[in-house]
Amino acid sequence: MKRPHLRTGTGTVTAGEGPPDSAFLSVRDLRIHFDTDDGLVRAVDGLTFRLDRGRALGIVGESGSGKSVTSLGIMGLHRSGRARVTGEVWLDGEELVNADPERVRQLRGRKMAMIFQDPLTAMHPFYSIGRQITEAYRVHHPDVHRKQAHERAVEMLARVGIPQPDKRVDDYPHQFSGGMRQRAMIAMALVNDPDLLIADEPTTALDVTVQAQILDLIRDLQRETGSAVVIITHDLGVVAEIADDILVMYAGRCMEHGPAEQVFSRPQHPYTWGLLASMPRINRERQDRLLPIEGNPPSLIRVPPGCPFHPRCRYALLTDGRSNTEVPPLVPVDADDPDHTVACHLTPEDRQRIFSEDVAPGL
């Protein structure tokens, strides 16, 4: 890892003036809360990370861990009436959370684009694929002629591997297969050459055989364009395929963050262990059962005090009760590895021991 770093020992960074560093995307102490009749939902609670151009970040976590809320927060897609978004999102030197919504709208689709989970519901059923792509293009290129935009749409469809793009461009979403729809969705997201692409569970709704194709496509396009990619998933397989960095989220907070190879080879957080142990693998012995993480994700209205994972953590007792009371800060795992951070009260020695004795053999 060769990039410069700004790390303050905790997951929460005090809001500063100006761009924090040279990072292309920098999220600092992002909090997204929803006022509901049942109470305040803390969907994202103090998330900090950064991402450079040309790199892919995988955000992993269970349903309800705040992954999608984070991505919509970066895109500025939360309706102001319902969501309370605080913190900072810096995109290429520009702060978005407190920016004029009109300015954020102009960036949306042009500088940052998004791919959604289910391309059937995410595309308008009444407009042709081509019409939806040209619309995305022309809103940011108002001077472009209808015809030119149409050509651009065909070109984009060709680029994402749609056969006979000049014919298929006039088809409607329901005439495409699931994989083709997701390709079209990617074409629509990339039509303005965005520098940041956020993919929210881009393969979850797809056939397994198509999933790999779509991931390959995203990776190839990223290499081609040098854009930054945030990929949100609950599937560690997807992350292994595509991500340079991994951020493990739980209850709206970052549990572990680091380069993918580090997180896979030396995972530090008991929650990450749980995710890895519950992942099916081809080389696993047939009789070994997948190990689920006991319990359920916590209610985001009443997040457990201390480490939010402690009620489900098998090793919480080793922390002398600190897990139940104190929020663990996000700190580097060790001095030679400042990029790999973890929020856990276990001592590095304990983690090392538990991982090698207890967890690794089961993986």
Next chain:
Amino acid sequence: MTAYIVRRVIAAIFLLIAVTMITFGIFFLVPRLAGETSTQLAAQYVGRDPSPEALAAVEKNLGFDQPIYQQWWEFAHGIVAGRTFRYGPDASVCHVPCFGYSFKSHLPVWPEIVSRLPVTISLAAGAAVIWVVTGVAIGVLSALKRGSVFDRLSMGLALAGVSLPIFFTALLSLALFSYKWPIFPNLQYVPLTQDPLLWAKNLVLPWVTLAFLYSALYARLTRAGMLETMSEDYIRTARAKGLPERQVVVRHGLRAALTPIITIFGLDLGLLLGGAVLTETAFSLPGVGQYAVEAITDNDLPQILAVTTLAAFFIVAANLVVDVLYVAVDPRVRYK
């Protein structure tokens, strides 16, 4: 598509035949079930204390002495091919489409009903324009400002609009705006061709009264539809593209929410063209609806048949138009 339309038209013709048969059946069978003879039936259309000869003549003239199926056949045949009535030595030719002569007034039914059509069309079309524009606009704004004062106020008003019967709102509007404050005095139908301004002016109250009910329905429908579509994934996609909110609402939200409304609009309009009975009666508009009321009060079979057939025709036609239109509106729909 053409094959589909042809099939639908054929089905519609059969449906219209069935409607005339049922109407015929009700008219003749119900009195018979109650034990009335055809002579007693004929007595309704003769003056007081008729001589038995006169009664028999009327019974024969109206065709009541023949079996029902034959009467129906002659009627149906008349619609398609015209009919010649013989009264002793005199004969009168009734041209296609012949719905016969009124039992009461002895005037041919079809020209009479055709002369009333413009009134009903004027009323329905004008009201339709008002209710679609206001209903959809209010519905969209309510949905976008859900829970706001505007939303509550307009939905409260819509509830009133849906609940209040036309004869009440019609009489209220007449009492207020024609009598108490005579902004629209001496309401009387004036044909469009004769004086367009007066035509419009005299139709304002009926239009608004009729549109009030339908606007309320459409506002509620549009609001519900918009609330649903605005939470769809494709709306989020539209926003993610960076579209301005106006375009998101109109091109993506409203476009999808309007589809079911177009369907209902077609059917409502078809229904009204068959006669807006209450509104026409309340405002004394000489339209098809008023004609229908007269026909039923007089128990005048040719009139009743003509009105029901016409109303059924409009409903069937509206259904067909809506179904065909749906293909244009929703690309997912294809008929084979």
